[in-house]
């Protein structure tokens with residue numbers, strides 16, 4: 514592995530650590546505002562946490578793609594300059610963003626709350642990443658495996674959605690509040706579809722490698738998965754614009770597409786499990802476990818999404834912590850699991866026995882169980898708040914939140930478990946990286 518790529522992997526893991534630490538702090542700042550408001554108010558901790566989470570996902574996905582593409586696509590060695598520019602500028606831009614957050618210099622929009630001028634280096638970075646991915650390819654393999662289609666589509670659409678996400682900088686888009694809000698949420702929704710393409714492609718790639726069965730990336734089901742994922746990328750924004758006046762069918766179509774994508778994904782993962790015998794499982798046990806965990810979380814989130822889409826339930830749960838459970842259930846349960854499986858595969862952590870393996874096992878167990886408690890507590894908090902607001906019709910926010918806050922305290926305690934569990938895994942991966 515080149516020193517640049519090593520640096521990039523370290524940075525990805527560091528971002529995950531920052532996400533965990535600031536997530537825990539934000540949760541406690543929410544349940545105990547009087548203790549935190551002076552030095553670490555929630556409004557400052559939240560952007561730190563959420564931006565770090567988004568950058569962890571994008572950095573983790575692109576790190577894997579940069580590594581795997583060398584194995585899959587023929588490449589031109591001279592073009593590595595683009596990769597180096599991307600890595601250095603990406604790291605510096607993100608550090609500049611955190612620097613701004615530290616001094617409470619905000620700007621931008623939801624999830625990207627830094628001064629918008631910093632979007633310019635991020636855009637240049639992505640163009641450099643695209644150059645390093647697409648330009649060196651002389652003769653793509655035939656037939657092109659689905660994971661290559663997925664990576665390529667995700668990378669290209671990330672560029673489009675990032676530009677769309679920044680359109681509000683042009684005054685015309687800000688002239689109408691509804692116009693700006695619609696485009697903003699549409700872009701955020703489609704961007705999730707773009708990074709999912711990169712991450713699901715990565716998941717398919719490691720499934721192929723662990724099972725040793727390349728036909729998984731050429732099967733009819735994998736084509737279907739790609740096209741539904743692509744449709745989801747185009748349409749899933751429909752259920753992210755709930756705060757904008759829009760026709761109900763738009764939301765329903767996008768819900769159906771998103772859920773179908775998950776159903777096909779579950780089916781592919783089941784096929785994968787059938788193809789992996791005990792020997793292959795043992796060779797890549799860490800990555801295998803993360804893939805299986807992501808399957809569990811796809812199912813759990815599918816159930817939650819079904820629940821949220823029932824209008825009678827949505828009436829109560831809308832805008833409560835159920836939405837937060839959905840966001841973190843997917844970004845931790847699905848995206849982070851796949852990315853940790855992918856990094857584990859690249860670092861070949863299964864080669865290690867003793868200390869490192871024990872730490873990974875411990876971290877995995879603590880992380881999974883805590884995540885279940887964390888996720889369920891957020892859902893219960895959401896249901897309770899919805900019930901007290903819409904059914905009991907309590908007008909005063911403080912009274913509504915009294916019992917809800919006790920449940921959020923349970924979530925905050927479980928969040929510490931999530932942070933410890935994943936923290937141990939990050940620590941082990943760092944150790945392995947230092948050994949290489």
Ligand code: HEM
Nearest residue numbers: 533536537539540566836837840844845849925928931932
């Ligand atoms: C890999 C780890 C994590 C990822 C990827 C992640 C991701 C996210 C995302 C995407 C959001 C935005 C949700 C929304 O807008 O609805 C969020 C919010 C939040 N997360 Fe996390 N998270 C992680 C771990 C944690 C942990 C360990 C905690 C600790 C309890 C935590 C606490 C919070 C809090 C308090 C919020 C703000 C919720 C609100 O605005 O009401 N997160 N996280």
